[in-house]
Amino acid sequence: MLRILLATSVLSSWFFSYPLLPAALATERQFEDLCLVPIKDGQPTQEDFGDAWRMVGKFIAFDGIPRPIIYPYNRAGVWTIDGSNRFVPFGGKFPQNLIQDRFASDPERGIVIGISPSEGVFVARRGETAFTLLYAANDSPLRSPHDITYVPRFKGFALSDRTGLYLLDQRFSLETLPLPAKGDPEIVFDLPELNALILNPSNKVYLRDDRGDLALLATLEDWDFVVQTRLTREGQILIKTYRNEFTVTPPIKDASGKFSRVTDADLVRQRPAPAAIPEMISGPRIGGRSFFFRSSGLWRDENGARVPIALPFDAANFPITSVEDYPGRQDLIVFSFAGIFVQDEQGAWMVVPGSKGIVNRVTRELGEMPDQRGLLFAGEDGLYLLASTANTAADACLK
Known part of the structure; x- marks a missing residue:
C-alpha cells in the first residue's frame, strides 16, 4: 500500500514557455546574503529523461546527520549531496526503497532510526554519513518493521511491525508495547497532549493510551491513510489523511478506565468534493x-x-x-x-x-x-x- 506523499506538485505546474525578461529588470538590487551554488554532477541524464526535478522524488534530512537522503523518481539507487556539494550515491545497505523506508529522529541525542520491511532497523548517530544495522528483518521478534516515531515521554521510539507494537529504547533494546489485540498497528503517530498514540491499521484509526487501551476514532475509505495528526487548540483530534481532513472529539473514560465509544467511528469518511474554484x-x-x-x-x-x-x-x-x-x-x-x-x-x-x-x-x-x-x-x-x-x-x- 502506498503510504507516502511524493513531490507531486510537478503535475500542477505550467507547461508552456514565456518571453525573455525585459531590460528594465537588469538594474534590480542584488541580494548579497544568499547565492546560488550549482550541485556538482547535478545535471540530469538520460535516466532522468533530461529533467532535473526527476532527480529528487523525495528528500529527507536531519540536523546532525550531514548528508540528506534523496530518492530519485527514475534513476536507480538512493542518492545524497556530500560535503563538497556533489550529487553522489548514498551508499550502504540502507536506505534503499522510496516507498517502504521510514525514519524518525531523537533530536536531543542526534539519533536517526531508519526502518525497512525487507532489511530491518538501522541507526545513524550524530555526524555519521551511513546507517548501521540494529535488527535484521525476519529476526525475532521483528518480521517486517514498517513505521516508527519518536516518543519523548518514552525516551525512545514506537516501532510498528507485522507482529505488534514495540519500544526501541535508548540502549536500542526492544520491548513490547501492549495492545488489546495482537496484530499489525501499521502507521504510528504520537499525540503527546493525550499521552497516547494514533494507530492506523488498514482503514481504521485508533487512539491508544499509554496503558495499551484502544478506542476506534474513525474509519477511512479503502486505500486512504493518515498523514498527519495533532490536537487542536479547541481540544479536538485533527486527522489529516491522503484524501481527507476532519476532527474527532477525544473519547472519555468510564469508571473502569475504559474508553467510551466514539460517535460515527464506524462511518466511512468519504473524501470531500473538489473545490469549484482552485484555492490559493x-x-x-x-x-x-x-x-x-x-x-x-x-x-x-x-x-x-x-x-x-x-x-x-x-x-x-x-x-x-x-x-x-x-x-x-x-x-x-x-x-x-x-x-x-x-x-x-x-x-x-x-x-x-x-x-x-x-x-x-x-x-x-x-x-x-x-x-x-x-x-x-x-x-x-x-x-x-x-x-x-x-x-x-x-x-x-x-x-
Missing part, C-alpha cells in the same frame, strides 16, 4: 505573517483578509512557481520566471545574483539541507542550493 496555495508563515500565492500573484493575511503584495516583476508574464522561507531567517523567497526574489523584513525586494534564467515551470524547494545549509531546488539545467554567502566559498556561487 498556502505559502510559509514568517514572523506571524501568513502568505498565499498563485502563479499570477502573492498575498499576505491581515486579520483574516488576504491583501495583495506588490511584486518587482510582472507575474502575468513571468509566473510564480513557488514561495518559500529561508531556514533561520525572516526572509520571504519567491521563485518565478523572472528570477529568485527575496523580500526582507522591511518589505524591500532584491534578486538573488545569477538567478535569471534558472527557474523553470516546476521549480520549487525540494528540501532543506541539514543544519540550515540551504534550500535544494531543481532549476532549468540542474540542481542548485540557495545558500547563505556567509557559509559558502565565494568561488562556489553563481555571479
